[in-house]
Amino acid sequence: MRLEKHRLDVIETSSTAAKALPNKDAWLGHRFLNLITLHISGVLASVRTKPLLLSSIALLALPSQLYAAQTTKAVASKHRHAPSPQDAAPAASEPAAPAAPAKHSRRTNVEARSTESVSVTARQLTGRDAEQAVSKAVMRQFVPGTSPYRMLDRTPGVSFTSTDPFGIDSFGANLYVRGFFMNQMGVTVDGVPLNDQTYQSVSGMSLASAIIPDDIQSMRMSQGAGSVELPSTNTLGGTIQIGSSDPNDTRGGKISQSFGSYNSYRTYVRLDSGKMNSSGTKFYTSYARTDEGMWMGSGDQFMQQVDAKLVQPIGQRSRMSAFFNWSSLAQWNYPDTSIGILKNLGWRTPHLYPNYGLAYRIANGEAALPAGYGGVPGINGSEIAMYDGGQAETNYMGGLHFDLALTDRLTWNTTVYGHSQTGYYSYTDSEDPSPNGAPFSEEVWQNRQERYGLDTSLRYKWGRHTIEGGVWYENNTQQAGLFNYQQPLLGEGAPLKAVGPYDVYGRAFLQGYNFDWTTNVMQFHLQDSIRLTEGLTLHAGFKSMVATTSGGANYNNADWTGSDELPNGSLTASQAFLPHINLDWHINSHHELYVDVAENMRAYEVSAYGVANSVYSVEDQTTFQAQKKSLEPSKAWVYLGGYRYTSKYLQANATVYHASLIHPILAAAVGSLTNPVSQVIDFGHISMTGANGDITLTPVEGLSISNNVSYNKGTYDRDVDTSGGFYALAGKNIVNYPAWMYKTSVSYTWKGATAHFDANYYSRRYYSFMNDTSVGGYWLANAGMQYRFGKLSVLKDVTASFNVYNLFNTKYIAMMGQNDNPATGDYQSMERGAVREFFGTVSASF
16 A cells, blocks of 8 residues: 655636826725735635635525625554554544555545636637647547546646556656656646645645546646746746636536446536626535445546536626535545556555455465465565555535736736645555454545635736735644544444545554644735737746644654654745746747746745654654755756747647756665665755657648657756665666657537547656666557537437547556565556546536
8 A cells, every 4th residue: 555655757897986186006006905905804804714615615505695795754663552542533543554565555545827828718818828739629539528637638747557447546647848747837726726646645646536527617737837816836847737617608508427347326416596796796605426436446536526617797897706625535446556566466466455354264274375476586475465455535615716807907816725635545564464353444634724825916007017926824633543443343334445434343443653743834926027029028026935844743652653753843935036937929820939037945844753755744853853954855957949930731849858857856765565664864965857749730621630749858967865774876877757658639519519539658767766776658548529409399409429448458567666666677567557448428507
């Protein structure tokens, strides 16, 4: 099971009255400063209150008359089980186990404008937002409910893989962009920062939980380092901005139903109010239910979500919107595998669930391991024959967004938001038997976080200048604990499920630890867009960031952790000046050149005891204090230059880039698989140099042919000395990311029918830091067809589609390094990608 996902890898009002004033901008600007001061004070005063989180629900419940009136690391486990002095109430937790064998090997843990970005939108964009468009038509080629990251995988430089075809299993999904891992990308949904999206994080939210894919209107990914105004704690390599669709102007709805292989199905329903009054008030609410059958072993991956959004126009040029999202998931996980397991046992080695009897007898020594399980070099066969593992998580997110035109030149943009998450992440633990005599127990990491924030900015147009500045503040209260729950004796009750409930046979009998933190982030930015000449624009700006985390362990079971005192203290990452410069030259309507240079910094990661890229995950307080003095926050310089050509029949884009990742903090696992030793290490410097090129041809109406190629040379630039030995890493290739990628797609639409095919090639990926083990390259192809019947009786836009994922049933590795990457050799820290699956969908509007 997974401990820490490896991040090396190495988240206008009408101004009629004002026009009568001789100096309206100065007058309103002075008044606005007073208003914004009161606004920020009021928000910060209430930022810790739960009603803020549910504000959008309250707004949706208001009568329409009121809408109209609205003007406003660790070492190998040394523990032996000991009863906890505390009863385990659902705390919150980050994994806490060493990165390795199974035992504690579960991982510990359109708003802002972007510079030079790839856009998943409905139209081609130009200028500073010049983007390679993946159109709405392309988005419709995917099975409804597919992760937006899988759509981005069509673009050059992006590598997205997962254990499931939808890409919603956060335990088995990862995203890389030009060598940067997903927790090094700044991601927002309707302006709300998702921050660290990795599995079991207490510092953010998975995109899969943040929005129903059917409700996405736009998605933009920066080709460079991203814009300074985007709020995020972990922007290093770029930004991704997701915008939800607005409610429709007319009353109606939509429903779609999908069926797939392995008893998978998905339902989506949306209801739109239409404009409810003369002021234009409108809202929608939607519900999605996804139930993926597992292609290996038993169990399923279930998720349901609710989205709601209200839009209230204010005057002619301003608006307020309220948004809300609720998600709940209960998912069994696929097991970790290794090169040795694949070679000796094959590509299907599932958990033993639901065969509790066999797992029970193996654990107490009454039954032999399945054939071959004891013959995998370097791996304990009992760690392959695990009973189960899974996760259950609930998220609430909501907020308000104001886009106000104060004058013809001055606009004010503000987002107030809240996010609450409770998560349980479990697996069967044979090292801590149940008190009743059962040979194992269910070990559960229990996490909790509550985030509240405000992002506000002013934009002023003055001649050739567009000046913009603002402030983002976020407070996050985080908790992580680890608990063991009793499993029943054989024949005396149903076993606990990996997705809960866990207290069927009483409260937790053991607690390993508990951590509590508070993280406060403040970011200020200021930038100017200067139109130097017709078609030539310079964007220059900077941001300042301070992120402080205080807290740590407040309970330590020394018999379990093997340490007398776990980490507790404060960490601050700060930088006063992080510059960003972009030059964009539209030579004419067809040709464009652009250059982008930026420096970014990310906050320190927050994870509990175990193997994680966090100073809080080290083995004891002494190590924490020593590393606190020597480690620095991760930073990155990203340099990019490109050329774009656009015409009716041809769109082409070419970019070259270089990125310097400075002080990347990684958890390196060394030692044997059965006795891993981990150490949080400053890897010093990582260099990545690459190029992307793509071309799209539309030779005749309805036909689109796209090809793109990517190259990335990423290397570690210094040797590393760890507690497990010295490693000559200088010049070695970065792990987990392919140096070469080639992607091709073709689609043809004739009348109501559309057919499409796409294939991606991913080259060899290095597995160990020393590059002595690797995973070979592979092709992954998909195909589909769709027919739009149009209107049938009372139904509109009736559509039927059929899709095949992994058309040629390629055997490939999706996730790598979820339990960290080995220094050398093999390690049980990878997962197989999904097999070929078929999906059919019928949808209609009304």
